[in-house]
Amino acid sequence: MSMFSGLAAFPITPADADGRVDVAALRGLVRRLGEAKVDSIGLLGSTGTYAYLSRSERRRAIEAALDEAGKVPVMAGVGALRTDEAVALARDAKAAGAGAGLLAPVSYTPLLDEEVFVHYQTVAGESGLPICIYNNPGVTHFTFSAELIQRLSGVPGVVAVKNPAPPADQVGAHLADLRARVPAGFSLGYSADANCAEAMLAGGDAWHSVLGGIFPETTMALCRAAQSGDAAETRRLNERLEPVWQLFRDLTGLRLAYAAANILGLTQAKPPRPILPLSEAAQARVATVIEELELS
DSSP: OOTTSEEEEOOOOOBOTTSOBOHHHHHHHHHHHHHTTOSEEEETSTTTTGGGSOHHHHHHHHHHHHHHHTTSOEEEEOOOSSHHHHHHHHHHHHHHTOSEEEEOOOOSSOOOHHHHHHHHHHHHHHHOOOEEEEOOHHHHSOOOOHHHHHHHTTSTTEEEEEEEOOOHHHHHHHHHHHHHHSOTTOEEEEEOHHHHHHHHHTTOSEEEEHHHHHOHHHHHHHHHHHHTTOHHHHHHHHHHTHHHHHHHHHHOHHHHHHHHHHHTTSOOOOOOTTSOOOOHHHHHHHHHHHHHHTOO
């Protein structure tokens, strides 16, 4: 399996109110992904609430996931406010056996391009862990330009990018522009699940998926159709999931993921405070969509 092609499934990280990871529940989630034969697992992403967990708990989560994942590659989130903390987290992930680190430019003070460049250069260079650029401006409030991605793609150890997928009428040009800028073998992956079918049809290397962390079989079918170039089947499957995409738009992926995992009986976890669980009405809406679409 390739770390940076096909479906990368991103599960939640169940934890108690004190931020201690529920290792048994996490193992169950990872086991489910392995049984669905996802291409890789994205642990401790934004949906995995990495920013809310201590260094020691992140390490516990990585060790548990890797023990359960078997041959499925695991990429672990290593983002932190300080560069030295991100280096330490990346070293922890490498020591535990993670195949790569997902690095977001976490900040309180808005960052400049040069600061982000040096941050990535330092983490990749000092940790020795392959790094995927995590471009998630909705959370970090930093947007990677094509020029900055091009520059970072030349840094030893920076091997991939996870970009939010643009709308269908823009994704082809977006991908072609980046492909012309980065070295061969540099993975151009996409997130923002509702737009990822078209991104994969356009030739994206990887789909970094929140939905895949909850319903891996459903997402794998869509991903494989796109990878095979079957546009009609890809779009049919994607259109069928429109009620899910509406849930994402209305409720956010993180809150939806927690609600769905609990509805399925996979966990009894709540998101970390101050994030609150969905209302009973919203949870009922999620349960109805799961049942009507027979998601798995």
